[in-house]
Amino acid sequence: MNTRRDFLQKIGASALMLQLANVTSAWSNTPGDSETLYDGPVLRVAIMGLGGYATIVAKAMETCTRAKLVGLISGTPSKMKDWQAKYNIPDKNCYNYQTFDQVKNNPDIDAIYVITPNALHHDQIIRVAKAGKHAICEKPMALNAKEAQEMIDACKKANVKLLVGYRMHFEPKTLEIIRMRNAGEFGKIMFFQGLCGFRSGNPSQWRLNKQLAGGGSMMDIGIYALNGARYMIGEEPLWVTAQETKTDTVKFKEGIDETIQFQMGFPSGAVASCLSTYNMNNLDRFFLTGEKGFAELQPSTGYGPIKGRTHKGELVQPEPTHQTVQMDEMAQIILEGKKPIVPIDGEEALKDMKIIDAIYSAAKTGRKIDLKS
Ligand code: NAD
Numbered sequence: 242m243n244t245r246r247d248f249l250q251k252i253g254a255s256a257l258m259l260q261l262a263n264v265t266s267a268w269s270n271t272p273g274d275s276e277t278l279y280d281g282p283v284l285r286v287a288i289m290g291l292g293g294y295a296t297i298v299a300k301a302m303e304t305c306t307r308a309k310l311v312g313l314i315s316g317t318p319s320k321m322k323d324w325q326a327k328y329n330i331p332d333k334n335c336y337n338y339q340t341f342d343q344v345k346n347n348p349d350i351d352a353i354y355v356i357t358p359n360a361l362h363h364d365q366i367i368r369v370a371k372a373g374k375h376a377i378c379e380k381p382m383a384l385n386a387k388e389a390q391e392m393i394d395a396c397k398k399a400n401v402k403l404l405v406g407y408r409m410h411f412e413p414k415t416l417e418i419i420r421m422r423n424a425g426e427f428g429k430i431m432f433f434q435g436l437c438g439f440r441s442g443n444p445s446q447w448r449l450n451k452q453l454a455g456g457g458s459m460m461d462i463g464i465y466a467l468n469g470a471r472y473m474i475g476e477e478p479l480w481v482t483a484q485e486t487k488t489d490t491v492k493f494k495e496g497i498d499e500t501i502q503f504q505m506g507f508p509s510g511a512v513a514s515c516l517s518t519y520n521m522n523n524l525d526r527f528f529l530t531g532e533k534g535f536a537e538l539q540p541s542t543g544y545g546p547i548k549g550r551t552h553k554g555e556l557v558q559p560e561p562t563h564q565t566v567q568m569d570e571m572a573q574i575i576l577e578g579k580k581p582i583v584p585i586d587g588e589e590a591l592k593d594m595k596i597i598d599a600i601y602s603a604a605k606t607g608r609k610i611d612l613k614s
Contacts, residue, residue, distance in 0.1 A: 278306075279306045279307070281307070282307070282572070282576045282577070283307055283308065283309050283572065284307060284308045284309070284351050284352055284375075284568075284571065284572035284575055284576055285309055285311040285312075285349060285350055285351045285352070286302070286308055286309065286310055286311065286312070286350075286351070286352050286353070286354055286377070286568070287310075287311065287312025287313060287314055287334065287336075287344065287350045287352070287353045287354070287374075288310060288312070288313060288314070288353075288354050288356060289314035289315075289341065289353055289354065289355045289356065289357060289365060289369075290314070290315070290355065290356040290357035290358075290361075291313065291315045291317070291320045291321070291324055292356065292357075294356050294379065295354075295356040297544070297564060298354065298356060298564045298568070299324070299328060301562045301563070301564030301565040301568065302564070302565065302568050304562070304565050305565055305568050305569050305572070306569055307568075307569045307572035307573060307576075308568035308569055308571065308572040310328050310330070311330065311334055311349060311350060312330060312334035312335065312336070312344070312347075312349075312350045312353075313325065313328075313330055313334065313335050313336070314335075314336045314337065314338065314341045314344075314353070315335075315337065316337055316338050321335055333347070333349075334347065334349060334350060341353075341368065341372070342368055342371070342372055343372075344369075344372045344374060345371075345372035345373050345374070350374060351374065351375055351575070351576075352374055352375035352376070352377055352402075352571075352575060353369045353372075353374050353375075353376060353377070354377040354378075354379075354406075355369065355376065355377065355378050355379060356379045356406075357379075358447045358448075358453040358454065359381055359383070359384060359453065359454050359455045359460055359461075360384055360452060360453045360454065360455055361453075362378050362379065362381075362382060362383055362388075362392070363383050363384065363388040363391065363392055366378050366392045366395070366396070366403065367391065367392060367395040369401075370392075370395040370396045370398070370399040370401050370403070371395070371399060373399060373401060374401060375401045375402045375403075375404075375575050376392075376396055376401060376402070376403045376404070377403075377404045377405070377406065377571060378392070378403065378404070378405050378406065378587075378590075379405070379406045380405055380406055380407060380464055380468075380590065380593075381455070381460045381461075381464050381590075381593070381594065381597070382405050382587065382590035382591070382593070382594060383455075383590075383594055384455035384456075384460075385455070385594060385597075385598050386591060386594040386595040386597075386598050388594075389587065389590060389591040389594040390591060392587060393587040393588065393591060396587060402574070402575050402586070403586060403587035404571050404574060404575070404585050404586055404587075405585060405586070405587065405589065405590040406567065407468060407583075407585050407589070407590070408563040408564060408566075408567045409465070409468070409469070409472075409542055409563070410472070410567075410581060410582070410583040410584075410585050411563070411566045411567050411570050411581070412545075412547055412563060412566075413558035413559050413560070413561070414538060414547045414548075414549050414556040414558045415472070415538065415541075415547065416558075416582055416583075417556055417558050418473065418529065418536040418538070418549070418551065418556075419472060419473070419475070419582065419583065421534075421536065421551065422473070422475055422529070422531075422536075423475070425533075426533065426534055426551075426553075427529065427530070427531030427532075427533055427534045427535065427536065427551075427552075428531040428532030428533030428534065429509065429511075429531055429532045430474050430475070430509060430511045430529065430530075430531045431510075431511055431512075431530055431531055431532065432511065432512055432513070432514075432528075432529070432530050433469075433470045433473050433474050433511065433512075433513040433514075433527070433528065433529050433530075434513070434514050434515070434526070434527070434528040435465070435466030435467070435469045435470055435473075435513065435514075435515040435516070435526075435527050435541070436466065436515070436516045436524040436525070436526045436527075437462045437463055437465045437466040437469075437515070437516065437517055437518075437524060437525060437541075437542060438458060438462055438463075438500070438516065438517060438518030438519065438520070438521050438522075438524035438525075439462065439518075439519070439521075439522055439524070440519070440520055440521065440522050441458075441492070441519035441520065444491075444492050448461055448519075449492065449493065449494070449497055449519075450497075451494065451495070451496035451497055454497070456496065456497065456498055456597075456601065457493060457496075457497035457498035457499060457519055458498055458499065458500065458501065458517045458518050458519040458520075459498050459501050459517045459597060459600060459601070460597065461519075462517055462518075462519070463501055463503075463515070463516075463517020463518075463597075463600075464517075464593055464597065465541075465542040466515035466516065466517055466527075467503070467515065467593055467596055467597065467600075468593055469527050469541065469542065470505060470513040470515060471592070471593075472583045473527060473529045473536075474507050474509075474511050474513065474529070476507040476508055476509060476511065477507070477508075477592065477612075478505035478506060478507055478513070478596065478612055479505075479506050479507065479508060479611070479612055479613055480505065480506045480609055480610060480611055480612055480613075481503055481504065481505050481506075481596060481599045481600055481603055481609070481610050481612060482503065482504045482603050482608075482609045482610070483501055483502065483503040483504070483600045483601075483603035483604040484501070484502050484503075484604060484607075485498050485499075485500065485501050485604040485605075486499070486500045486501075486502075487499045487500070488500075488520060489520065493519065493520075497519075498517070498519075498601075498604070499518065499519050499520050500516070500517065500518040500519070500520060500521070501516075501517045501518075501600065501604055502514070502515065502516050502517075503515050503517070503600045503603070503604075505596075525539060525540040525541055525542060525543050526538065526539040526540070526541055527539070527541035527542075527549075533552075534551060534552035534553070535551060535552050536549065536550075536551040536552075536556075537549055537550060537551075538556075544563060545560055545561075545562070545563055546560035547560065570585075571585070595612070596612065599612055
């Protein structure tokens with residue numbers, strides 16, 4: 242997205258709506274608070290893939306109450322040393338991509354967070370499951386629905402949990418819109434628009450390599466519009482249509498979509514119209530309208546602060562660091578069986594992968610794809 246930035250924000254006291262009450266604990270996450278107030282279980286996490294997003298997650302975890310970075314998996318020894326020094330990680334909790342199966346003998350690591358290029362998620366998550374550790378996977382969960390199902394099956398077989406890094410599922414303004422929708426404040430939902438994109442930079446990056454990325458903008462940023470359509474409307478789509486356009490065939494090669502527009506129809510009659518692109522900036526906007534009111538978020542999925550308003554006025558919920566809240570919430574889901582307001586498990590991500598498969602198929606064939614079967 243066009244704002245890959247890390248926002249560390251202090252939050253103020255706020256009157257929080259009832260539906261958000263169960264995530265408030267994660268917002269008061271200054272280190273002092275966690276030392277003095279929290280004495281419960283802590284999820285001990287190893288991160289696999291020490292790249293750009295892992296750097297943001299690790300920094301955000303410094304202010305977590307319930308999750309702690311305790312291990313590293315990397316193929317680059319120099320990076321490992323830097324991270325070990327920065328986060329005080331002992332040698333015994335460090336692995337490379339050949340040795341990380343041995344984590345099964347390490348009682349000091351509970352979960353592994355896979356933050357590597359998309360094409361690696363499938364095999365790596367299955368190895369994590371076989372090592373008996375809980376698995377957290379970045380989005381997109383896999384390259385397609387078949388892979389996603391295999392990952393779910395492996396985690397079930399190993400009796401470990403599988404969660405996917407949908408950080409917006411814990412974002413306060415997003416959750417307020419969902420609360421308002423559930424309370425009927427928008428009336429019957431009629432329409433959602435999701436615009437997600439940015440101009441992709443370096444042409445040699447893995448995101449523009451079909452083997453590693455599995456696709457183009459749709460896998461990376463369009464998934465936010467798709468997932469957003471589902472959680473903003475609160476239903477599962479029945480059909481999808483899609484159109485792909487490409488203006489730069491040198492940078493965006495075969496199999497790497499530059500821009501995809503897609504539309505979805507939902508059981509209530511609501512429709513969604515979404516745009517996913519790697520070639521336009523200033524696209525980070527959600528709009529939801531119903532018979533009685535509307536909501537808009539802009540930016541809607543960047544790292545924050547998320548801004549928005551509804552027909553009732555400006556949204557004023559807190560603006561915590563997304564990844565801090567996400568990891569504290571994931572710790573409670575894994576360790577205490579907490580149920581999130583919007584699901585964050587493998588089954589939830591599988592739904593996105595099935596629709597992405599259909600979007601690519603619709604764009605290729607020009608056909609409307611039935612999602613019911
Ligand atoms: P990145 O290129 O910055 O980091 C990828 C890491 O994987 C690097 O450390 C690299 O060394 C390592 N790696 C291991 N094997 C590799 C291989 N064979 N080829 C290339 N790199 C290899 O990428 P990133 O931006 O951190 O993205 C990683 C994952 O996180 C992707 O799935 C991406 O979609 C996801 N992501 C999610 C968010 C979010 O907000 N949830 C944001 C950014 C990225």
